[in-house]
Amino acid sequence: MTIRPLPDTLVNQIAAGEVVERPASVVKELVENALDAGATRIDIDLEEGGVRLIRIRDDGSGIAPDELPLAVARHATSKIASLDDLEAVATLGFRGEALPSIASVSRFALTSRRAGEEHGASLPVDGGKLGSVSPKSHPQGTTVEVRDLFYNVPARRKFLRAERTEFSHIEEWLRTLALARPDVELRLSHNGKASRRYRGDGGMATAERIVETLGEEFSKSTLRIDHAAAGLSLHGWIAQPTYSRASADQQYLYVNGRPVRDRSIAHAVKQAYADVLFHGRQPAYVLFLELDPRRVDVNVHPAKHEVRFRDARLIHDFVYRTLHDALAQTRAGEAPVALPSQLAASAAANAGYAQQPWPGPQQQSPLSLRIGEARAGYAQLYGQPAAPVAEFPSLPQANDGETPPLGYAIAQLHGIFILSEAADGLIVVDMHAAHERIGYEKLKAAHDGAGLxxxxxxxxxxxxxxxxxxxxxxxxxxxxxxxxxxxxxxxxxxxxxxxxxxxxxxxxxxxxxxxxxxxxxxxxxxRRIAAARDELLSTMACHGAVRAHRRLSIPEMNALLREMEATERSGQCNHGRPTWARFSLAEIDRWFLRGR
CATH class of the missing domain: 3.30.1370.100 (MutL, C-terminal domain, regulatory subdomain)
Known part of the structure; x- marks a missing residue:
């Protein structure tokens, strides 16, 4: 075959294979264009999950009539004009591929009016073939209609999923956008019925939008992150370890306002949670990373899902250190966490601790560490591990002055849980899990102090x-x-x-x-060395912790509570299980129908 240039329509359809994966991809590209045009309200109308119709209407700055054909031309854009602009991209869309790609695989219409113009103008495009621009009544802003997606590429259409599935992808992407732009009103309708509305308010804070998108349970379980260093800024919210997920469905990362997926940052977050998250669970977070646009390349993926950092190592360490330090401050008693469903699991787990054998050579970890040998070696290098509870100094029981966060012990339940009277209700502590964390943190501190x-x-x-x-x-x-x-x-x-x-x-x-x-x-x-060390120290702390069914005196219980309040990460044991739960008086009243 001789070498020849491809027809423009075929070139656009090839590009569509990279840019337009499904209806959600179309919605993403069109809504991002609307945001770049300064829209404060965006209406999204769908039919059949977006396959039959996607209509995006905005109140942005609009497009001049003579520029409508350029808007659907390949690599035509108003957002970059030079290499310097490309290296410091601050807009969401900029490559100039989206509109021509979408128009090449659908029945497409672009209608717009700029401020001050008497009327708008419309341009139809059918499968990549441009029609003529004609006048049309339209308010200020732009409307894009995409009908019969992939009608002329049947092989691509076969890969689309059921209507409900395609619609759910659009809903999820819209949730991702809503978290980043609380100032913009977003309205979604499906098959003629209103489906979702994110109210836009210039004064709305991201925290309010988080409640609106992810719910109050997530909002009540978060830690605020706000840290800047080395020209980097990280802010947002991370969920406490007790609020974990079975999947990564509540992980939102934004780089300079752009939602992205980045393996390096995901790895940093996972490492930060490694010491506090239950095995197999996923952390939840909404994080915004801000940096000089010249330090990040957003032009590495046609759909702009991924970015490439020029200082990837520095950014990985910055994110890890910021989240690691924040999670270290999750001491027991600092925030109300009511987890009654966890108590039965904790009791069942503790019931086995009393009979747990000391690991021998036949019970080695994946690193084949011999716990007995290592424990003796550790004692030689750093001294004995955590002291048993009986050696803790006893503190006064009298309720004088301000009540401590975990209150004062009043009883022990089945030799497993400590019951404590707090200022606002009842605290229940899993004594083995709590003492295990205390011993673990002491071993780590001793090791870090002595150096590697x-x-x-x-x-x-x-x-x-x-x-x-x-x-x-x-x-x-x-x-x-x-x-x-x-x-x-x-x-x-x-x-x-x-x-x-x-x-x-x-x-x-x-x-x-x-x-x-x-x-x-x-x-x-x-962090392989630190992880391997922590695995060993965690095992040592587990075996050094107080066993289930051991009776403690009231002074011993109070001493353990005070140690928990002073110990980093004491809200979870070494394996990520919660160490305590709080029941308010109002909640206890409801158990007995008091006041009804």
């Missing part, structure tokens, strides 16, 4: 790696040394390991080194 110790190997170990892994090891020699590994490159695909972290010397250090190299290659940093 390394242990030289009697015989240097040769490690076979890929050439790419060897390159990473050679480039990150200083970083590996900070993590306790002394590594040198001994060949194109070989490393020589001379020392390892002392606390992990009995584990599979070769596998650990490979995992660290993988993290350094993908994320620019690694």
């Amino acid at each position: 110790r390394t242990q030289p190997l009697l015989v240097p170990q040769s490690v076979a790696v890929s050439e790419r892994e060897a390159d990473v090891a050679e480039r990150e020699t200083a970083t590996l040394a900070e993590l306790g590994f002394e590594v040198t490159r001994s060949g194109p695909q070989a490393l020589t390991l001379r020392s390892v972290p002392a606390l992990l010397a009995h584990g599979d250090t070769e596998a650990l080194l490979r995992d660290v190299l993988a993290d350094l290659r993908e994320h620019g940093e690694s």
